[in-house]
Amino acid sequence: MDALLETIPDARDGLTRTERIILYVLHETQRELKGRNVPTVMLYGRVVEYVNISEAELHVYLDRLGVRGG
Template structure:
């Protein structure tokens, strides 16, 4: 049986993985700190990597998923 890392399994409550949850949490925190202004991706990445090991492409994939299909 193949074993999956626990961080890649979506939570049954809302379908978010641990990485996605951390990104959303940090995004909300930074938006509050910045008075509701947009958060630069580099700033978000810097804060997220303090909590989880994630690459820039992984963060971009998560952000793209949050935005949804464009077109």
């Protein structure tokens, strides 16, 4: 049941719990790096502290969210 809740978009903005976590971690890491780009490996290492996803899954989420490398 818990895995199902991970995939259901929130009615407020259409983001899933995992997408929301990724965006939160990305934002916090960018603040820590004073606005610089966040390396994907660094982001992945921090995201897996919250959710169990593979690096390939993270890339799929980042593509879906429109997050692009610089």
